[in-house]
Amino acid sequence: MRIGELADATGTTPRALRHYEQAGLISSERMPNGYRDYDGTAVVRVRNIRLLLSVGLTLDDVRLFLPCLDGDMASGAPSGRGLRVAYERLAALDRRIAAATAVRDRLATALDDATARRAGI
Numbered sequence: 001m002r003i004g005e006l007a008d009a010t011g012t013t014p015r016a017l018r019h020y021e022q023a024g025l026i027s028s029e030r031m032p033n034g035y036r037d038y039d040g041t042a043v044v045r046v047r048n049i050r051l052l053l054s055v056g057l058t059l060d061d062v063r064l065f066l067p068c069l070d071g072d073m074a075s076g077a078p079s080g081r082g083l084r085v086a087y088e089r090l091a092a093l094d095r096r097i098a099a100a101t102a103v104r105d106r107l108a109t110a111l112d113d114a115t116a117r118r119a120g121i
Helices: 001-008 014-022 043-055 059-063 078-117
Strands: none
Touching: 001 078, 014 043, 014 078, 043 059
């Protein structure tokens, strides 16, 4: 199937598919006219890549799941390695959220102080 057909079948864009291919997550053959030709297994693989990205994993994280990308990841039992990657990503997200919350709180305090000074309180 051509790149547009794969994009339609998976709800993604040709640009994203080229990005996944560049990252080594999917592959294609080149037709004589230079177009990419994907086999039928690419649909499942791309859907699994999108699933993993949608829960906050990065393309580097997804690369660790290469042996599993052609199966039913949504209902299959996770591997220990997969769980470890997910927990590490969750911890990184928690750290980023905490840092953003701290910045938000400092800004809120600064705005409260500025508003009080402006009101003469």
